[in-house]
Amino acid sequence: MIQGKTRIVRELEKIVGPNAVIHTEEELRVYECDGATIFRALPDMVVLPATTHQVAEIVKVCHREQIYFVPRGAGTGLSGGALASQGGIIIGLNRMIRILETDVPNQRAVVESGVVNVWLAQKISGDGYYYAPDPASQTACTIGGNVAENAGGVHTPKYGVTTNHVLGLEVVLPNGETVEIGGKVLDPPGYDLVGVFVGSEGTFAIATTVTVRILHKPEAVKTLMGIFHNIEDASNAVSGIVARGIIPACLEMMDKLSIQAVEKWAKAGYPMDAGAVLLVELDGPKAEVEALADLVVEVFQAQRVREVRVAKNDEERELLWKGRKAALAAMGQIRPDCYLQDAVIPRTKLPIILKEIEELSQEYGLPVANVFHAGDGNLHPFILYDGRYEEEIRKAVELGARIMNRCVEMGGSITGEHGVGLEKQDFMPLMYTEDDLEAMMKVKCAFNPDQILNPGKIFPTSKSCVEVGQHKRDRIRYEPHRIEKEGLAQRF
Amino acid sequence: MAHTEWIHALEKVVGADHVISGSEAGTFAVDGKVPQAVVFPSTVEETSSVMAIASEAALKTIPWGAGSQMALGAIPARVDLVVALKHLNHLVDHEWGDMTATVQGGMRLEDFQQALGQHQQYLPLDPPFADQATVGGLLATNASGPRRLFYGTARDLLIAITVVHADGTVTKGGAKVVKNVTGYDMNKLYIGSLGTLGIIAEATFRVYSRIAWEKTWLAPFLTLDHAEEAIAQIMDSSLVPNALELLDKAAARRVTNRASIGWTDGQYALAASVESVAEEAVDTQIEEIGRISRKVGSPGGNLLHDEPHHTFWREVRDITPGTNGTAPRHLRAVLKGGVLISKVADAFRVGEEEAKAQGLDICIVAEAGSGIVRYYVSAEDRSLQQFVEGTVSTVERIRSTCEAQEGSLIILEADAALKTRIDVWGPVKGLKLMQGIKERFDPRQTLNPGRFVGGI
Numbered sequence: 001m002i003q004g005k006t007r008i009v010r011e012l013e014k015i016v017g018p019n020a021v022i023h024t025e026e027e028l029r030v031y032e033c034d035g036a037t038i039f040r041a042l043p044d045m046v047v048l049p050a051t052t053h054q055v056a057e058i059v060k061v062c063h064r065e066q067i068y069f070v071p072r073g074a075g076t077g078l079s080g081g082a083l084a085s086q087g088g089i090i091i092g093l094n095r096m097i098r099i100l101e102t103d104v105p106n107q108r109a110v111v112e113s114g115v116v117n118v119w120l121a122q123k124i125s126g127d128g129y130y131y132a133p134d135p136a137s138q139t140a141c142t143i144g145g146n147v148a149e150n151a152g153g154v155h156t157p158k159y160g161v162t163t164n165h166v167l168g169l170e171v172v173l174p175n176g177e178t179v180e181i182g183g184k185v186l187d188p189p190g191y192d193l194v195g196v197f198v199g200s201e202g203t204f205a206i207a208t209t210v211t212v213r214i215l216h217k218p219e220a221v222k223t224l225m226g227i228f229h230n231i232e233d234a235s236n237a238v239s240g241i242v243a244r245g246i247i248p249a250c251l252e253m254m255d256k257l258s259i260q261a262v263e264k265w266a267k268a269g270y271p272m273d274a275g276a277v278l279l280v281e282l283d284g285p286k287a288e289v290e291a292l293a294d295l296v297v298e299v300f301q302a303q304r305v306r307e308v309r310v311a312k313n314d315e316e317r318e319l320l321w322k323g324r325k326a327a328l329a330a331m332g333q334i335r336p337d338c339y340l341q342d343a344v345i346p347r348t349k350l351p352i353i354l355k356e357i358e359e360l361s362q363e364y365g366l367p368v369a370n371v372f373h374a375g376d377g378n379l380h381p382f383i384l385y386d387g388r389y390e391e392e393i394r395k396a397v398e399l400g401a402r403i404m405n406r407c408v409e410m411g412g413s414i415t416g417e418h419g420v421g422l423e424k425q426d427f428m429p430l431m432y433t434e435d436d437l438e439a440m441m442k443v444k445c446a447f448n449p450d451q452i453l454n455p456g457k458i459f460p461t462s463k464s465c466v467e468v469g470q471h472k473r474d475r476i477r478y479e480p481h482r483i484e485k486e487g488l489a490q491r492f
Numbered sequence: 493m494a495h496t497e498w499i500h501a502l503e504k505v506v507g508a509d510h511v512i513s514g515s516e517a518g519t520f521a522v523d524g525k526v527p528q529a530v531v532f533p534s535t536v537e538e539t540s541s542v543m544a545i546a547s548e549a550a551l552k553t554i555p556w557g558a559g560s561q562m563a564l565g566a567i568p569a570r571v572d573l574v575v576a577l578k579h580l581n582h583l584v585d586h587e588w589g590d591m592t593a594t595v596q597g598g599m600r601l602e603d604f605q606q607a608l609g610q611h612q613q614y615l616p617l618d619p620p621f622a623d624q625a626t627v628g629g630l631l632a633t634n635a636s637g638p639r640r641l642f643y644g645t646a647r648d649l650l651i652a653i654t655v656v657h658a659d660g661t662v663t664k665g666g667a668k669v670v671k672n673v674t675g676y677d678m679n680k681l682y683i684g685s686l687g688t689l690g691i692i693a694e695a696t697f698r699v700y701s702r703i704a705w706e707k708t709w710l711a712p713f714l715t716l717d718h719a720e721e722a723i724a725q726i727m728d729s730s731l732v733p734n735a736l737e738l739l740d741k742a743a744a745r746r747v748t749n750r751a752s753i754g755w756t757d758g759q760y761a762l763a764a765s766v767e768s769v770a771e772e773a774v775d776t777q778i779e780e781i782g783r784i785s786r787k788v789g790s791p792g793g794n795l796l797h798d799e800p801h802h803t804f805w806r807e808v809r810d811i812t813p814g815t816n817g818t819a820p821r822h823l824r825a826v827l828k829g830g831v832l833i834s835k836v837a838d839a840f841r842v843g844e845e846e847a848k849a850q851g852l853d854i855c856i857v858a859e860a861g862s863g864i865v866r867y868y869v870s871a872e873d874r875s876l877q878q879f880v881e882g883t884v885s886t887v888e889r890i891r892s893t894c895e896a897q898e899g900s901l902i903i904l905e906a907d908a909a910l911k912t913r914i915d916v917w918g919p920v921k922g923l924k925l926m927q928g929i930k931e932r933f934d935p936r937q938t939l940n941p942g943r944f945v946g947g948i
Contacts, residue, residue: 103832104728105724105727105728105833105834106832106833106834106863107727107833108832128728128730149673150673150677152671156671157670160644160648161671161673163647163677163680164644164647164648173925179921179922179924179925180921180922181921181922181925182921183898183921184832184898185830185831185832185863185894185897185898185899185900186645186830186862186863186864187634187636187645187684187828187830187864187900188830188900188920188921189900189902189917189918189920189945190684190917190920190921190922190923190926190944190945190946191681191684191685191689191926191929192634192647192680192681192683192684193922193925193926195647195677195679195680195681195683196676196677196678196680196681198677198680199673199676199677200676216727216728216729216730217730218730218732219730239589242589242590242591243588243589243701244701245612245700245701245702245703245769246769247700284732284768284773285730285731285732285768285773285776285777286773286776287768287770287772287773287776288768288769288770288773290770291768291769291770291772291773292769292770295769344667344669344671344672345669346587346589346590346592346668346669347589347590347591348587348589348590373671376669376670376671377590377669377670377671378671411667411668411669412667412668412669413667413669413671413672413673413674414674415672415673415674416669416671416672416673417671417673418673419673420673420674420675424674428674428675431667431674431675432664432674432675433663433664435661435662435663436663436664436665436675437675438663439655439657439661439663439665439678439933440665440675440676440678442929442932442933443676443678443681443929443932444676445928445932446925446928446929446931446932447925447928458675458676468932469932469935
């Protein structure tokens with residue numbers, strides 16, 4: 001609970017106006033959770049600034065009063081990052097929605113962080129350009145949120161994730177100071193603050209404007225679907241595509257359970273008895289796309305593909321994508337609730353992990369459907385359960401943990417694009433040692449020394465910035481052996 | 493700790509034959525400052541122990557890869573110890589099916605490429621002197637080359653890293669998968685940090701397959717205006733060259749001469765390299781690039797493929813200052829500017845003008861599609877003082893032009909005499925945050941003190 005809440009509400013209203021401060025419980029409910037609905041926390045208030053200056057003024061109040069605050073975009077995040085999990089103020093950036101500049105000759109755009117991802121694409125489409133990162137929530141999620149989470153999407157095998165496209169930021173530090181880092185021009189001198197900021201899940205500072213790279217649209221796009229008898233063949237086809245040096249724009253896979261759910265729901269024309277479906281999108285110069293498509297079909301055939309469908313026009317392309325896009329909605333038919341996992345494995349391990357997930361699914365008695373970014377080994381097991389039964393919730397969470405464990409054991413990662421947030425902080429030690437985490441903490445503390453910004457996220461244990469690096473020297477300093485100390489022997 | 497004590501401590505860790513001191517250490521001088529000792533660890537553990545000793549003995553320590561880029565950076569505050577990484581040079585793994593590979597920091601890029609080549613894969617980084625540079629060194633300096641246009645730079649290729657910190661702590665960041673958002677992206681922090689935060693002990697990269705077909709269209713231009721228009725049109729098209737390089741007249745003459753390509757002097761050159769799995773895709777793009785070039789005034793052009801293509805790009809990459817690369821070392825400087833893509837030609841103009849005004853020789857080469865401009869400044873027969881005066885003025889002029897366009901200019905290589913006169917890095921945004929990071933990573937200023945931005 002914030003001390004002197006009424007006084008602070010009044011002060012914030014002076015900064016942003018009375019209709020931009022939310023403090024009644026009914027209205028605050030909207031901000032109680034994000035896309036990871038299993039986590040809930042009611043903020044003390046929500047402020048909706050419209051300018052960087054207002055953000056800075058709000059943050060100065062928080063800093064002065066040492067009130068926790070959390071930035072929030074559209075709230076579509078999937079790891080609980082945009083929750084005021086320890087109370088305090090949510091700073092919603094949904095009124096910072098101006099596209100400040102589109103500089104087509106220099107292939108750059110500058111947007112406020114509340115701009116919705118797809119708006120930018122729409123704005124520059126007429127000039128023949130687009131913004132590559134396209135998370136599934138792109139019609140709702142904000143570019144500021146994408147920066148926080150280092151959002152991915154389906155075009156990542158060829159075009160990378162958000163970090164590969166963000167070049168500059170204007171940020172408000174937790175002391176209220178506004179700083180510009182990076183910019184439109186490449187290779188600014190100094191540490192790559194922008195690089196380490198992207199994916200910091202709103203724990204460094206609040207990004208208020210974002211400078212991004214925009215790309216010229218490719219000459220040609222070709223979408224192919226391979227329908228396979230079983231998941232092993234489809235997995236091997238993924239490895240085959242990668243091994244041939246083909247870099248598809250997208251390479252998505254759906255397993256049997258997903259195909260059946262999706263087909264019942266969306267009628268995209270998938271055979272109900274198919275073992276797996278691969279969706280491949282190739283883009284680039286026309287001649288290259290044609291050549292690559294032939295190679296992909298060859299790889300498919302080598303894996304006994306049952307059927308290959310090639311979209312001849314946009315309409316057919318949409319149809320091929322229809323099933324993929326309907327996946328999440330379709331899962332509701334199987335079980336009312338869904339716990340979406342996001343672990344990553346080296347691509348060649350796909351057949352192994354998918355088999356293990358199948359076994360785990362049987363062991364726990366919960367259906368698991370797989371619809372995922374095969375091209376970069378980013379799994380999305382949909383663990384399906386019924387939230388009315390405590391036992392099923394427990395099982396779903398445990399099953400998810402088992403999958404993460406196995407992925408890390410195979411050299412992978414616990415999250416490919418959804419972030420750690422509240423969801424996976426306890427799993428951080430699977431991948432990182434205490435020293436690894438401490439190095440990360442040091443960067444955080446350089447930005448956010450009081451940790452009033454977005455506390456209690458990412459790290460498994462909370463440590464103050466004063467504690468970070470404290471006992472370190474004792475631990476690793478050269479220790480003379482006891483026999484040296486006692487003068488029994490000398491090392492030098 | 494007394495001098496002999498820490499030398500013995502180091503010998504104990506790496507063996508007496510892996511520590512040199514006294515006059516032998518002279519070849520490891522940085523900006524003329526000779527270290528008291530040079531130590532050659534062979535493992536990550538040894539490197540960690542070496543740093544624990546260095547930190548304990550308060551030794552100002554400089555990591556050293558192949559030494560090919562040691563001229564980068566401001567003059568170090570003090571040099572006690574050089575940690576030379578040439579024995580930390582093993583390939584840790586090459587998961588060719590996953591297209592990832594892990595190397596130790598002291599491995600030469602060329603050796604790494606050879607290992608990857610066994611599976612027709614490679615790391616698409618082509619920095620200057622790629623045949624000497626070590627992987628750790630090129631990461632620490634964020635070195636890049638022409639292919640960055642398509643493949644990006646180290647920040648787009650590095651997926652995991654192991655670092656030995658100033659106090660000997662070993663940490664890792666990232667994972668051996670191409671997509672990962674677990675925790676902060678520590679890879680980015682170390683790239684280009686010039687060894688001020690830690691020693692890069694291991695690095696894991698996303699690697700690529702060699703592509704079957706690659707050709708270059710080399711278009712001559714009589715004026716910068718025409719070249720500028722060609723760049724703009726190529727960039728604003730669906731063409732996907734993997735490199736687009738603009739060379740001034742001097743650079744064009746030298747590179748074509750060395751690569752034995754027929755060339756008429758007095759012309760700028762715009763080189764566009766295109767690759768594809770399909771020869772037809774290369775040819776249609778090359779044709780289109782040729783058509784655009786001719787349309788805006790290019791009087792001809794050369795198609796390069798196979799050996800001449802490779803030689804050409806190697807020569808572009810390895811340009812050194814001086815008309816024949818013969819200028820005395822102290823009369824050379826290499827500058828790197830970053831500008832908006834549309835201002836590359838302007839960056840050439842200001843460089844040409846200023847060098848002429850100062851009576852200096854200059855070669856200018858740009859990654860035109862990325863807005864990265866390299867200036868190779870030299871003089872054959874001037875006094876050091878004259879050269880320094882002229883170069884300082886040149887740097888100031890070009891720097892102010894770059895900055896006016898939201899860019900920057902750094903000095904990649906110069907004699908210490910020049911570095912005492914002008915900040916090699918120029919102004920830096922977010923410096924306070926950078927200092928805060930350095931303070932937390934290396935509170936005793938052990939690593940590379942004074943060489944990086946803002947006195948870091």
